[in-house]
Amino acid sequence: MDYSQLIRKRYSVRSYLDKPVEKNKLDYVLEAGRIAPTAANRQPQAVIAVTSEQGLETIDKACNRFGAPVVLVVCADHSQTWKRSYDNMDSAYIDASIVTDHMMLAAADSGLGSLWICKFDPSVIRNGFGLPDHVEPINILCLGYASTEAEQSPAASPDRHERLRKPIDSTVKYEKWQ
Numbered sequence: 222m223d224y225s226q227l228i229r230k231r232y233s234v235r236s237y238l239d240k241p242v243e244k245n246k247l248d249y250v251l252e253a254g255r256i257a258p259t260a261a262n263r264q265p266q267a268v269i270a271v272t273s274e275q276g277l278e279t280i281d282k283a284c285n286r287f288g289a290p291v292v293l294v295v296c297a298d299h300s301q302t303w304k305r306s307y308d309n310m311d312s313a314y315i316d317a318s319i320v321t322d323h324m325m326l327a328a329a330d331s332g333l334g335s336l337w338i339c340k341f342d343p344s345v346i347r348n349g350f351g352l353p354d355h356v357e358p359i360n361i362l363c364l365g366y367a368s369t370e371a372e373q374s375p376a377a378s379p380d381r382h383e384r385l386r387k388p389i390d391s392t393v394k395y396e397k398w399q
């Protein structure tokens with residue numbers, strides 16, 4: 222599948238089959254996160270791959286995973302992130318989100334559905350997975366096979382962006398704000 226098809230095919234899956242994800246597919250997704258670019262190549266990410274019953278129970282206390290059998294908790298280690306000298310901006314959220322996006326597209330490329338989640342209780346994740354204070358859970362990425370219902374919904378249509386995204390002239394400005 223070429224890139225243009227891939228980015229149109231991917232959608233947020235909120236209903237999963239009760240079917241495990243093959244190890245080679247999970248490895249493919251995790252590798253895409255490993256090679257993602259990060260600020261100054263600091264690679265501050267730590268991805269916690271959760272598939273165990275106990276781990277998924279913890280996830281369920283933090284957010285709705287919509288039945289996904291695999292959950293990746295994408296964290297950033299603030300002791301390793303790049304800080305911009307002018308204003309001390311910390312690259313944690315940017316780096317973690319590039320890693321998440323790389324993995325999300327790799328999932329779509331391997332036929333897996335995914336859902337990016339930010340609406341989770343970070344304290345549940347911190348305590349449940351034993352994160353040290355300098356490591357922040359930033360994104361959760363659910364993975365699994367989409368249910369037939371999800372696959373057939375209008376939300377999965379590769380043409381949906383015509384309706385659901387702003388037109389290009391309202392998101393791109395040439396040369397100046399006005």
Ligand SMILES: Cc1cc2nc3c(=O)[nH]c(=O)nc-3n(C[C@H](O)[C@H](O)[C@H](O)COP(=O)(O)O)c2cc1C
Pocket residue numbers: 231232233234336337338339340341376
């Ligand atoms: C940064 C970010 C945070 C998101 N958080 C959530 C979330 O907490 N819960 C949820 O159901 N979807 C979440 N989503 C999914 C978006 O709602 C979804 O990507 C958007 O509506 C576009 O739909 P699509 O992914 O099907 O194209 C998030 C997406 C992004 C990029």
